[in-house]
Amino acid sequence: MNSEKPNIRLIASGKDWIEGAAVDQLKRTAELPGMRLAVGFPDLHPGKGHPVGAAFVSSGTIYPYLIGNDIGCGMGFWQTDLLRRKAKLDRWAGRLSDLENPWEGDVGEWLQRAELPTTHSDHSLGTIGGGNHFAELQAVEKVEDETEFAKLNLSKEKLMLLVHSGSRGLGESILRAYVDQHRDAGVAVESTDAKDYLQKHDEAVRWAKANRSLIAHRFASVLNAACENVVDGSHNSITRHELAGETVWLHRKGAAPAETGPMIIPGSRGTVSYLVLPTGDLPAAAWSLAHGAGRKWTRSESKSRIRDRYRPDELSQTELGSRVICENRDLLYEEAPDAYKKIEVVIKTLVDEGLIRVIASLRPLITYKTRSSR
Template structure:
């Protein structure tokens, strides 16, 4: 991205000045010079288009890990007021609805796990279904799947996959209200019947990690973290169901936009007024997709615990937190000194509530929400904490963010090459797809350390701990 077209407001905040005749709202880009220069110009084009949508409150924003996506850039954040004609866009949520990370802390340390790491990786690889179209042990009929779409992780716990204690540490306490399974097509449900409890492909993974560095001792203690501790991160979403919801509602939203006279600068930004029938139908389906993802990560948590118990009979895996990335949620925010209810789109961005927020578990309320920023195999991950003074509608980076497209990555790396190089670093990779490994090579992503540091410097969230990968299960 050419920074000469931007205006720097603060060291880690930039804006794209309005041109003569433009009627859009403000565009804000969070990040340092190096990260912004590495972004494709398409990021700026896409977020500028978002700024022209009706009912936008404040600015259309990008997080430090932003890159090109469908509709909104990945790392895009925008809030809309339904009372002022605000819209909801499937392209502003993403196809993988509620893609997110479940982070588990263990009572094990590196010394316990390292001698048995290969055995653990092999068993996790056998137990955790991963890959394109891969199905799991659950085969649900339509009635059962409707219960999943209504109950989320709470449904999974009721079926014996985990405990009530898990729900305390999941956004929405594991169940998103307002889900309407009837708004989800039979085709979407058909795609999901065998996919509950599966990772999927692409950038999804289950990773065994070790806490290598603590940045904030007080917050780390509240989060139950210490150096050399073993952590597990599960990154996945709503699988085929979420993708089908996004595909189908983009069509209905395009028709709604035309009917309501909404000018779309890009057809990928198909949207509908929040209060329109199409907008309300999508919200009901999206919330069902969120519950699908929450249930999916809960089942995977259960499978992970069972596998750990086989290798380490005295192991305990507690849910540290579960955060979603691709969502639009109705939240209360202060805007120019007034409290307003806003529909906040986060596309490849995580919610990052600060200290004192009523929705946070009591254990974390005094210090802020755990914010999990995931890497890609060899790049490491971070746990941060939300700031009370977050300027971006309580949003933060969600990962490293791609620096190269999948096509570019395939031209540069081979899967076996990546696996061999990581093995030399002591990082084990288990995957059914060498192509997938090449596409997700660490070098295809931005510098995770720089993303985390910049997220802190931009006051979006503060660093708590760095997690080094030990073993990664990929699709």
């Protein structure tokens, strides 16, 4: 096991809102045995013992507890055949429903197409889940890099679909089984327990990707549209990499992958999102990027602060004119745009650090979270 003192890097400017508690968590996590590199991004905020918006590189040991229960959670981005000039937002918002409930189609066929085995969680395949997960119809706001935009075969006239979801109960069960045996401790990568976890982890990552794909299919189908995947990446995962001739293990907890090409960094449902191209010294940034705006307030703080400022109907349509479908009042307040940091500041920091080039910005039109009041 490598005994070198880990390198700790916080990618942030003086304008980024970074809590001291999150920085403390970053430093403490970097002290775990085998840690080589800890990187915090501009969306860094405190988590349950370890920060969100960070990536950690270890040697010889993996730490499943670091990435949490939503293994494979990430962002999928699709181009639809819906034309912006023909958008009917109120009509479409009225038709969208039921994405939090089980799909009535053939889940087995969908799993087979993704080359996945059946699991106890398959009834939730194609469902968004709670918290900060969503499916969002978007329009191209501004193209910053015409060349890269064209390489992705994107059209300014067509509407896009962004889906944020993960492995639902499957990831939860995998982490629970691990914690029952090891609590929050790591395990040697050559151990049977590590190999067993990683095999289940990899299936959960693929399951989460299939879940996002089915959510996109369900969303588009309601609008009588077709959609084609552009990019998809997980921001909660453990992956193998090579660093200076050594095999290392990258733990992402709310950190978007940078080594797979263009990626989406979403805003806060009331702001634009960004399609970006990773650039620069990727290993120095743990092959990762910020995965979004990042929370500014905890969920309980958000409810207490925002209830005094807004009525529910005022949060159902944003300042950009987009519609937010969220009939759970507590969730509506917890996920209000004000609860998040400024995505523009996050993006500028990454640009100034030489880590990304912006391809395009995307304006929210309809954000779906839940029709359920509970």
